[in-house]
Amino acid sequence: MITKQEAILTALVERGYIGLNAEEAIPIGSTCLNSDVAAFKKLGVIISRKMETLPRSRGGVKHYMRYWITNENRPKAEKIINIWKAKREARNKKPA
Numbered sequence: 001m002i003t004k005q006e007a008i009l010t011a012l013v014e015r016g017y018i019g020l021n022a023e024e025a026i027p028i029g030s031t032c033l034n035s036d037v038a039a040f041k042k043l044g045v046i047i048s049r050k051m052e053t054l055p056r057s058r059g060g061v062k063h064y065m066r067y068w069i070t071n072e073n074r075p076k077a078e079k080i081i082n083i084w085k086a087k088r089e090a091r092n093k094k095p096a
Contacts, residue, residue: 001088002088003084003088004028004029004030004036005036005039005040005084006081006084006085006088007028007029008020008025008028008029008030008033008036009040009045009077009080009081010081011025011028012047012067012068012069012077013069013074013077013078013081015068016068016069017068017070018068019048019066019067019068019069020033020066020067020068021033021052021054021064021065021066021067022034022064022065023064033065033067034065037049037067040077040080043080044076044080045069045073045076045077045080046070046073046076047067047068047069047073048067048068048069048070048073049065049066049067049068050065050066051063051064051065051066052064052065052066
């Protein structure tokens with residue numbers, strides 16, 4: 001089974017400069033995207049960020065941080081995803 005961190009990092013890689021904010025990350029499995037991003041930094045993956053303001057359905061605005069991976073940091077992220085994927089597939093293989 002894919003881990004939350006693998007799912008989030010994969011989404012960030014796939015979405016490119018569009019990236020994710022906390023609300024968009026919930027369906028992927030992250031309820032605390034800023035903590036996931038901090039964990040990626042410890043792994044050496046630098047995630048870019050900027051504050052954005054979005055309208056609320058009942059009026060007013062909500063402030064979110066949007067996170068994305070630049071092309072410069074993409075190879076490191078892909079390398080980590082591939083390591084996680086290999087470990088996951090190795091665990092899922094049934095002995096003959």
